[in-house]
Amino acid sequence: MRKSLLVVALSGALVAGSVAVSTAISAAPAIARGAPAPKRIVSLSPTATEMLYAIGAGKLVVAVDDQSNYPAKAPRTKLTGLQPNVEAIAGYSPDLVVASAATAQPQLKKLGIATLVQPAAKTLDDTYREIKQLGGATGRTKQAAAVVAEMKAKIAALTKSVPKNAKTLSYFHELDNTLYTATSKTFIGSLYSLAKLRNIGDAADTTDTAGYPQLSAEYVIKQNPELVFLADTKCCQQSAAAVAARPGWDSLRAVQAKHVVALDDDVASRWGPRVVDLLRSIVHAANDARKA
């Protein structure tokens, strides 16, 4: 009995001690920081990297993550945006980190490094807003506005090139060779809608798949899309020939009419200024298919 009392007393003392230490730790002074324009930027998002260079803030960028392969002159490092190593980021002494997720934000904040989180865009307006946000953060408001204006003009022209009475064609957007797709509710799906195309994946979407359902080969063949877009040419070495060689796929309307379009995986998975190029590929392919 005496022993258990001793245990209780000792535990109590230790808890008190821990709490005292805890209080001392949390009382450590926070780092004060002002908010001048950043001079050293680390980008952990390939899209943000493209945006930064597009608005002329490229010379402020000191390091980009391992996926930021455009523009080629961006200082690519082994940093990863998926599970960022905060210490490795801090090693570049940035005063601004741009990322697509907030994973590293709390720890970076402790080091006095500001983080701008720019999640994947759901609409073109999100893209424009993020470009302008980066412009504001880097003191390049005008350049950012100019980039957005140019994008809007080009997208308007491309949309206009789709005939008003154009027939709606069906398409399949292939994310990888296990037939994951993006529906019309997604960012990329909204671009296809501009070209008056109908997504065959929409019917397979549920709340759990949230716009990115996986289709079966049988489903795709049954839907018989008039166009197939391959966003898995780099990741999975897919091509029009590879698609035609799949069992049963040679009967697809898209394969028969040679309307299987190879896209650049990177351009098709980002939401930066190059969405204009992506939309151009889509609109041209759709218009060609209608002429045929």
Add this chain to the structure above:
Amino acid sequence: MREPDAADTPTHLRWTWLAASGAVLLGVLALGLAVGPVSINPARSFVEILDHVPFVHVHSGLSSRDANIIWELRFPRVVLAALVGAMLASSGAAYQGVFRNPLADPYLLGAAAGAGLGVTIVVVAGHPITGGFLDPAPVAAFVGALGAAVLAYAISATSGRIRTPATLLLSGVAVMSFLTAVQTYLQQRDADTVRTVYDWILGRLTSASWSDVVLVLPYFAVTGVVLVFHSRALDVLSVGDEEAASLGVPVKRVRLTIVAAASLATAAAVAVSGLIGFVGIIVPHTVRLLFGTSYRVIVPLSIILGGAFLAFADLLARTTLSPAEIPIGVVTAMIGAPFFVVVLRTSKATTG
């Protein structure tokens, strides 16, 4: 496990062992502080730590960036790894003693799986995994770990005929399998959260901060004291329930206390670091092989060397592929699985 035998296994902790283990721990902590993706002068790093000791004012000469890296990133991470390792190793040792089974650890008993399920439910319900004191994730981990341990205990206590310590372990295995299955089901059903949960399951000390240290420190202190004070009881229990009762040990109460303390330690560790396997097996067995089979030796040395082991494993996890990280659960399992085989092969003579 053999009965403690005064002739070949000392029952008292020798100060030299304690000092040696302490030195190993300090050495690993120092190494963990000195090595990282950014190279920082180690001597100045230590001065920087000293500067944070109350009433000590020394200037490390580190740039504010480096000082912050040391104090806000590396040091809390090394300390957290050591605390988590100490809790997992000591609860492993305690489970092994209570259940008289050399393979018992927080994982086999379902406590870790319970904590895992708790956190998965929180994530699927749409909450982020945060380590604040009363945030959903740690609370769910506690509830899950204790619930699983109590469930395993209840199943074995009500199972009819053959009631041996192995019964508890077997019901623990059943509980673990079931909870892991439920967790995997939830995770697969909810595609969006797979990655978050998966990262967490593999163990993560990546985002370690002082608030995590603060969260586990009280649990570490309480469970550590309880287990160390019960190490003699563990020795007596290892002789057998009836013998222990005849020696005046209230078997039921002592067993429940030890299981509760070990489960609490597991839950706290899982809440801040995810599922990190094998620590509860490797460390107590190494101590057993090196220093003897008395729990008066095993429990305190497991606390110290468990801390050293996990701090070292974390060092490997964050430096091997730097700046990318290997999940720490992968590191401990890579060392742990082969070690597990060695233990199995050399423990043939033990009684279950």
